[in-house]
Amino acid sequence: MLHYPELPLGSDLIDAELPGLDGVLVRLSSFSEPLLAVVFMCNHCPYVKGSIAEIVSLSQRFAGQVAFVGINPNDYERYPEDSPQAMRDFADQHGIRFPYLLDESQEVARAYQAQRTPEVFLFDAKRKLRYHGRVNDTPKNPEAVTEHTLELALRALLAGQEPPIAQAPALGCSIKWKPGYEPAIQIQG
Numbered sequence: 001m002l003h004y005p006e007l008p009l010g011s012d013l014i015d016a017e018l019p020g021l022d023g024v025l026v027r028l029s030s031f032s033e034p035l036l037a038v039v040f041m042c043n044h045c046p047y048v049k050g051s052i053a054e055i056v057s058l059s060q061r062f063a064g065q066v067a068f069v070g071i072n073p074n075d076y077e078r079y080p081e082d083s084p085q086a087m088r089d090f091a092d093q094h095g096i097r098f099p100y101l102l103d104e105s106q107e108v109a110r111a112y113q114a115q116r117t118p119e120v121f122l123f124d125a126k127r128k129l130r131y132h133g134r135v136n137d138t139p140k141n142p143e144a145v146t147e148h149t150l151e152l153a154l155r156a157l158l159a160g161q162e163p164p165i166a167q168a169p170a171l172g173c174s175i176k177w178k179p180g181y182e183p184a185i186q187i188q189g
Contacts, residue, residue, distance in 0.1 A: 006132065008112050009166055011108055013127035016108045018071065018101035021088050026099045029127070031067035034150055035157055038121040039135075040114040040175065041100075042074045043090040047172035048118050052094045055118070056109045068098040073109035074117070074176040082176070083119035083137070104163050113183065119170035120150055122157070134170035135167060136149035140171075 007014075017027045017040060028038065037165065041048045059068040075084040084102055091100050103109050112121060118139065122131035131153035136145045153163035177183075 003086045006167075007121065007129060007134065009129050011129045013109070013123050013129075013158055014109070014111045015105075018103055018108060020099045020101055021091055021109070026069070026101055028069060031069070033065055035062075035066040035152075035154065036123040036127065037066055037068045038112070038123070039068060039070050040073055040109060040112070040117055040119045040121075041070045042072050042079075042082045042117045042173070042176075043086050044074075044079060046174035047116075047139040050142055051118055051135040053142065054135055054145075054148070054151075056097075058096050058098075058154065061156055062158075066154055069155075070096065070098060070100040071103050071108060072100065072117075073103040073106050073114065075178045075181075076104075079176045080176075106145040106175075106178060109175055110181070114175060115183075116170040116172035117175060120171050122150070122153055122163075124157055131163045131166055132170075133165075134171045135172075137168075148182045173182075 012026060015029045017025045020026050072087055074083055076083040087100055118135055120133060121129055124130045135150045137147040138144045149165055149168045156163045
């Protein structure tokens with residue numbers, strides 16, 4: 001069985017500074033909201049397309065309490081739909097008002113050990129990882145969602161409680177790594 005290592009719950013925020021849609025650098029540690037949701041995402045993945053409305057809605061409903069940051073790690077030379085211009089178009093089309101950053105070197109995605117788009121890393125006020133995984137249980141089909149996993153984690157943490165589900169496997173497309181940048185996998189079994 002193949003196993004991809006994951007960032008363990010309780011891990012500190014891995015700080016990074018990446019360019020936003022306007023080219024201005026954004027540092028992850030610069031946000032002051034009680035919670036920080038780092039969402040690895042892209043433009044072309046049907047799972048992102050199916051869950052972006054929920055991500056945008058959560059960012060609006062929890063404004064001031066949760067800072068959302070989208071990070072696109074995909075190799076846009078091989079996947080031009082994920083280019084910086086396409087990111088701007090995608091943000092305009094979907095009403096994304098939170099920072100949407102480009103991880104052109106893919107170093108941030110590698111540091112987080114991210115594997116999918118969308119994949120969420122939710123940090124508390126001390127910037128400790130408290131939730132990791134999916135947005136919901138059927139991101140490709142918004143009409144069929146029965147569990148809004150990220151929202152459950154947000155509500156619990158804001159109420160001073162543990163998330164009912166602290167880890168839920170991210171459902172989405174694999175990150176489109178540049179040749180030779182793929183993370184190491186371990187064979188178990």
